[in-house]
Amino acid sequence: MYPRVCGRCSREFNRENLRELTVHHRDHNHDNNPQNGSNWELLCLYCHDNEHSRYTDSEFSDATTDVKSSITTHNPLTDLAAMLNKKK
Numbered sequence: 890m891y892p893r894v895c896g897r898c899s900r901e902f903n904r905e906n907l908r909e910l911t912v913h914h915r916d917h918n919h920d921n922n923p924q925n926g927s928n929w930e931l932l933c934l935y936c937h938d939n940e941h942s943r944y945t946d947s948e949f950s951d952a953t954t955d956v957k958s959s960i961t962t963h964n965p966l967t968d969l970a971a972m973l974n975k976k977k
Contacts, residue, residue, distance in 0.1 A: 897936035
């Protein structure tokens with residue numbers, strides 16, 4: 890149904906390494922298996938692991954966190970030039 894190519898990194902697969910190509914469910918619902926394959930994409934093992942890691946990270950991230958409150962305002966090297974000039 891699909892060519893033997895990773896949908897992310899475009900790595901091509903042949904008979905010897907075809908076992909490294911996996912079917913990924915785009916909506917992460919393994920029960921959603923339409924006949925036309927519209928919920929599937931072929932990913933190599935590395936891209937498949939990366940996709941699931943990103944999905945897991947997004948599930949556990951706090952979407953309600955205010956971005957402005959998470960920005961660091963402290964800069965320990967603000968006066969670095971002045972500190973270096975003092976030593977001269």
